[in-house]
Amino acid sequence: MRAFVGQRSVRLAKGLSSPSLQHTSISPRCFRVPGPKLFHSSPVLCQVQPYLLADIGEGITECRIVQWFVKSGDRVSQFDPICEVQSDKASVEITSRYDGVITAIHHQVDEMAIVGKPLLDIDVEDETSPDIPPQGDTAQDTATTGGDAEPESTMVTSTIPEEPAVKLEPKHSGLAAPAVRRIMKEHDIDISKVAGTGKGGRVLKEDMLRHLSQQDSMSPAPVLNDTTANEAHETVRLSPTDSQMFKVMTRALSIPHFGYTHNVDLTSLTRFRRKINARAENLPGHDKTSMTRLSALPFILKALSQTFSKYPKLNAHLDPGSDGDAPQLTIKHSHDFGIAIDTPSGLLVPVVKGIQNHSIISLDAEIKRLSALAKEGKLAPSDMKGATFTVSNIGSIGGAAVSPVIVPPMVAILGVGKAESVPMFIDNEQGESQIARRERAVLSWSADHRVLDGASVARCAESLAKSLESIDELGLSLK
Structure with a gap:
C-alpha cells in the first residue's frame, strides 16, 4: 500500500518511533487515507494487546482449550465470550476485557494453554486526537518555523504484514x-x-x-501378522482430570493409611426410603416421569455429619509443616463433604457444603444438582473446593469393600459399597435367633494414622453404623 502524506505527517510518523512509544505496537491498518484527505483529524491508534490466560483459581497452572467462540479477524467487545477452557476441576468461559479485533489465536482446540501466557492477540482501538492539520496548512507551518522549504509531499511506503493463517477446527x-x-x-x-x-x-x-x-x-478386518500385533500401541496424553489425579495421588502416597471395614444393616433405612418414595408417588398431581427418588446417600451424609459432632478430628485438615515448622491439625466446624462422581471426563469430586444445616430433602436436591453439572462438565471452581471429608459411593457402580485413598490435606475418607440382600441371624421378641432377609452394605474407612489412632476411627465408624441401622435415632427433619 502506498500513501502520499504531508511533511507534518511524516514528522508524526517519525515521532511514533520515539523511545516513549517504543513499547506500543502500531497496526498499519490504522492509517487510512479516505479519498483526497491525507489523515483523519481523529485517527484511530491501534495497539496489539496479548490476551493472557488468567489464574482461574485453586492454583491452576494450565487449562485445555475446549472450544473457541471467535476466530482471527473477528471484532469483539468487552465481556463477549472468547473461548471455553477446562482445568482439572471445572470448565470456565473466558470473556474479553477489550474492544477490538482478534489478530492471532495461539492455541487450537484440545491444546494446553499455560496460565500467564497469551491465548490470543487483540488489536485494541483507542481514539486519539493529535494535532494533524490538513495538507493545506502545511505551507503555513513551514513558513512559521522559518526552516528551509521541503517538498510539499513525501512518498511513504508502508507494507501491511499478512496475518498468520490460523488452522481452524472442523465446523462442529x-x-x-x-x-x-x-x-x-x-x-x-x-x-x-x-x-x-x-x-x-x-x-x-x-x-x-x-x-x-x-x-x-x-x-474389511485387517490381517495382522505377529510383528504388527506386537508393535501395535498408542501413547495418549493425560487429560486435565487425569493429570490432577496423578498429582494428588502421588502426594497421597506419603500418608500412612489406616483401614477399617465393617458391615452395616441398612434394612430400616431401605424401608424408610421406600415409604417416602411411595408417598411422593401418590401425591395428587404428581408427575411420575419427573419423579426424583431419595437414594441412601443423603441419609449417609446426614448421619455422618451428626457422628462428626462427637468425633470432630475426622473432619479436619492437616498441615504437615515444612522447613522445621511443627505440623498443625485444623478441625473444621462446617461439614463440607466431597462426593466422588463418575463422569465422561473422569472422576470429579464436587463439594456439598454445610451439611449440618441441610435437611434430607435439600441434601438430595444438592447432590442431584452437583451430579448433573459434573456430568455436563459445567461445575464452577467454587463447587470443587473446600472439602473437609470425602465420601466415595462406589456401590453405585458395584463392588462391596473398597480401599479408598485419602486426598490431602484431609485426614480421612469413607467408601460406601453396594447394598445387597443377605440372610442374617436376628433375635426376635422372645430372644430367639432366626434367619431373616436383610439389606447390608460394607463401609470402608481410610484414616491418616499420623493424627488418628485406630480406636478412635473404629468408635466413629460404629457410631455411624448405629445411626444408619436405627433410622428413628437419626432425628432427621424432612422439609
Missing part, C-alpha cells in the same frame, strides 16, 4: 459434547464428515456411534 468440533470429543480423539474421526442430527446440525454421540458402525461394516 468446538460445540461437541465431551463424549463426542472423546470418541473423535479415540478413533481419529473428522467430525465434518459425520452427519449431525442435533439442533443446527450438531453432532451427537449417537451420530458418532452410527458413523463408527458404518465404517466397521465397510472396512
